[in-house]
Amino acid sequence: MEIYTLTPNPVHTISKLIFGDSWDDLRHFLPGKPVILVTDSTVYRLYESYFTSYPCVITEPGENNKQLENVQFILNQLLEFGADRSSLLLAIGGGVVGDMGGLAASLYMRGISFGYVPTTLLAMTDASIGGKTAVNLGTWKNIIGTFTQPEFVYILPQFLATQSDRDFCSGMAEIIKHAFIGIPEAISYIRESHQEIWSRKSETLFSLIKQSVLYKSAVVEQDEKELGLRAILNFGHTFGHAIEEEGRYTHGESVALGMMLAARISEIHCGLSPAVTHELKSLLQRFSLPVEEFPSSDQLMHNIRKDKKKSGNHIRFVYLTSPGHPRVELSSFELLESYLHKILPI
Numbered sequence: 001m002e003i004y005t006l007t008p009n010p011v012h013t014i015s016k017l018i019f020g021d022s023w024d025d026l027r028h029f030l031p032g033k034p035v036i037l038v039t040d041s042t043v044y045r046l047y048e049s050y051f052t053s054y055p056c057v058i059t060e061p062g063e064n065n066k067q068l069e070n071v072q073f074i075l076n077q078l079l080e081f082g083a084d085r086s087s088l089l090l091a092i093g094g095g096v097v098g099d100m101g102g103l104a105a106s107l108y109m110r111g112i113s114f115g116y117v118p119t120t121l122l123a124m125t126d127a128s129i130g131g132k133t134a135v136n137l138g139t140w141k142n143i144i145g146t147f148t149q150p151e152f153v154y155i156l157p158q159f160l161a162t163q164s165d166r167d168f169c170s171g172m173a174e175i176i177k178h179a180f181i182g183i184p185e186a187i188s189y190i191r192e193s194h195q196e197i198w199s200r201k202s203e204t205l206f207s208l209i210k211q212s213v214l215y216k217s218a219v220v221e222q223d224e225k226e227l228g229l230r231a232i233l234n235f236g237h238t239f240g241h242a243i244e245e246e247g248r249y250t251h252g253e254s255v256a257l258g259m260m261l262a263a264r265i266s267e268i269h270c271g272l273s274p275a276v277t278h279e280l281k282s283l284l285q286r287f288s289l290p291v292e293e294f295p296s297s298d299q300l301m302h303n304i305r306k307d308k309k310k311s312g313n314h315i316r317f318v319y320l321t322s323p324g325h326p327r328v329e330l331s332s333f334e335l336l337e338s339y340l341h342k343i344l345p346i
């Protein structure tokens with residue numbers, strides 16, 4: 001077992017990141033206070049025996065259910081189970097459960113303790129780190145939320161054995177993103193161990209997740225509220241969100257396509273070597289991620305103009321100058337559109 005203590009600024013909340021060996025060891029991290037579990041029905045069905053020791057709130061799975069009504073459902077259940085300010089809410093599930101559980105914990109009686117056991121690759125490497133919680137408002141993603149650091153995150157790669165291939169590969173997109181923006185040595189590691197990753201070999205997943213998660217933690221520690229540095233984590237996400245909005249691809253698949261566009265644009269904007277774009281493409285393809293089926297540039301620009309992160313006619317866009325060297329620049333929509341016209345169709 002390995003334990004890291006994270007100290008995100010500026011609120012100085014302490015959060016423990018635990019790489020666990022077994023489900024049973026989790027109990028060492030449960031304080032002597034009342035625990036209430038939150039999960040979704042899929043995870044509950046798959047791991048029913050894990051949920052017998054504490055009262056459990058079971059939500060419906062899926063992004064469509066990441067809505068305020070379901071947070072209210074969790075809050076009602078907390079009340080029914082007699083949770084008080086000393087209780088700990090332990091969310092066990094993918095990013096949807098983590099987001100809703102974290103938000104409910106931050107709201108219930110003005111905030112109770114929160115722990116998280118992520119059960120998907122995306123949740124282990126991305127959603128569990130950073131303290132962002134949110135639900136969607138209608139179709140608007142992540143509009144209602146808080147910054148709430150969990151007291152601990154318990155990562156147990158054995159959960160990944162039951163994850164669908166499509167969801168698993170979507171998680172790989174964020175891991176590949178971390179490698180290109182901040183852990184260049186992980187690029188060759190992923191390339192060389194891709195068979196073991198595919199077969200979900202525990203030790204390989206363990207080191208892969210560890211590299212990625214510690215990288216994201218280090219970035220978040222320096223900039224919890226995304227005032228500057230943290231924006232680099234949005235590499236591939238400006239176009240990624242615009243693609244995701246079309247409804248055809250998962251988040252990870254959309255980010256894969258978004259990274260391909262960002263890399264091609266970076267070749268023009270800041271001299272990224274085409275060999276890097278090629279390496280990115282081949283790595284994404286190894287995990288069955290899409291790399292060239294883009295919406296039209298008109299459709300992309302239409303969606304980007306609605307991005308909640310825009311400021312006026314500009315948006316902070318993450319370019320890549322070389323592996324490990326992202327660069328964030330406020331870029332006009334006109335500039336991005338002119339780049340798209342140069343590179344599409346790829």
Ligand SMILES: NC(=O)c1ccc[n+]([C@@H]2O[C@H](COP(=O)([O-])OP(=O)(O)OC[C@H]3O[C@@H](n4cnc5c(N)ncnc54)[C@H](O)[C@@H]3O)[C@@H](O)[C@H]2O)c1
Pocket residue numbers: 040041042043046061062063066093094095096097099119120121122123126127128129130131132133134142159160161162163164167
């Ligand atoms: N808070 C953050 O910083 C942050 C970061 C990235 C993503 N997110 C959010 O995370 C969500 C996506 O997360 P996700 O991909 O984990 O989706 P998810 O939670 O919807 O899980 C995907 C599906 O897998 C099922 N599942 C979960 N664990 C499983 C397991 N071990 N075996 C089999 N099936 C399992 C779930 O029931 C669900 O049907 C999005 O809502 C996104 O906005 C949040």
Ligand SMILES: [Zn+2]
Pocket residue numbers: 126174237251255
């Ligand atoms: Zn993402």
